[in-house]
Amino acid sequence: MIKKLLHIEFLKFKKNKLVLFLLGIYAVFSPMIIFSGKQIFQDVGDDAPFAPEAIFEFTSIWVFQGYISSWLVCVLLAFIPIVLITSETRYRTLRQSIINGMTRTQYYQSKILSILVLSLVVALYYWITCFLIGWFNTPRPTIAKALNNNYAFLRFFLSTFGHLIMAMFVAFFIRRSGLALFVFLIYTLLFELGARWLFYFQVFQTKATLFTPMNSIEDLVPNPLMMFANVVKDVFGELKFEVLLTTSQAVISSLIYIDLAIYFSYRVFIKRDI
Numbered sequence: 001m002i003k004k005l006l007h008i009e010f011l012k013f014k015k016n017k018l019v020l021f022l023l024g025i026y027a028v029f030s031p032m033i034i035f036s037g038k039q040i041f042q043d044v045g046d047d048a049p050f051a052p053e054a055i056f057e058f059t060s061i062w063v064f065q066g067y068i069s070s071w072l073v074c075v076l077l078a079f080i081p082i083v084l085i086t087s088e089t090r091y092r093t094l095r096q097s098i099i100n101g102m103t104r105t106q107y108y109q110s111k112i113l114s115i116l117v118l119s120l121v122v123a124l125y126y127w128i129t130c131f132l133i134g135w136f137n138t139p140r141p142t143i144a145k146a147l148n149n150n151y152a153f154l155r156f157f158l159s160t161f162g163h164l165i166m167a168m169f170v171a172f173f174i175r176r177s178g179l180a181l182f183v184f185l186i187y188t189l190l191f192e193l194g195a196r197w198l199f200y201f202q203v204f205q206t207k208a209t210l211f212t213p214m215n216s217i218e219d220l221v222p223n224p225l226m227m228f229a230n231v232v233k234d235v236f237g238e239l240k241f242e243v244l245l246t247t248s249q250a251v252i253s254s255l256i257y258i259d260l261a262i263y264f265s266y267r268v269f270i271k272r273d274i
Helices: 002-015 017-047 052-056 060-077 079-090 093-099 104-137 143-147 152-173 177-202 213-218 229-236 247-271
Strands: none
Touching: 002 017, 002 079, 002 104, 017 060, 017 079, 017 104, 052 060, 052 104, 060 079, 060 104, 060 152, 079 093, 079 104, 079 152, 079 177, 093 104, 104 143, 104 152, 104 247, 152 177, 152 213, 152 247, 177 213, 213 247
């Protein structure tokens, strides 16, 4: 049954030109964008917190490329579950699938499985590009040095899976593609960030503000600049806690939010008309 469900989803991916376009854009720009960073930090000069060449070397490449790729997942690949789910509702293909014998649970499972497989493929692509860039830019590279990356593959996979699941969550609640895309991006890029820091600076200064859904997922592959104390101080001033969650905190909180998103989107899908 799993193979059959994945085959059905694969055909949907294959026939959807927008999905193929988004995947192609991601595949091209994910490894390319990082090369612009070298020139940017060279222009900064001595004020840069690290040597520009270090971006491409082990083990820094896993961090910088992970952050860039995770944001591309958010602004490009997260559209895929939204577009597929909302379009199937709009064009009645979901209803036709149910009429043809697929249960609602099987349909929902097919979405989870497709997101799982897509996340694995994207994470594998991330690992390969990081390995190749790092290998050809690190003086005297070794396998041991390359693999000293704090479980980069697993963290990036969970980050990708989390972004796509959250996008799916929005799509099941808001079944109009344009509005769903708008809500997802506004919440991810603006609302949560603004609400978090507004609460911190105006209400109560607590690390609990970091444990919001998208921030937890983003801190799986965090902004590498936020790892430098001088950069954090310049951006945020003096804080009473670290600006990033630890890896274990990010993993645990992300898993909790992913489970909640899967549960509530399933309940909504089961109860709503199709």
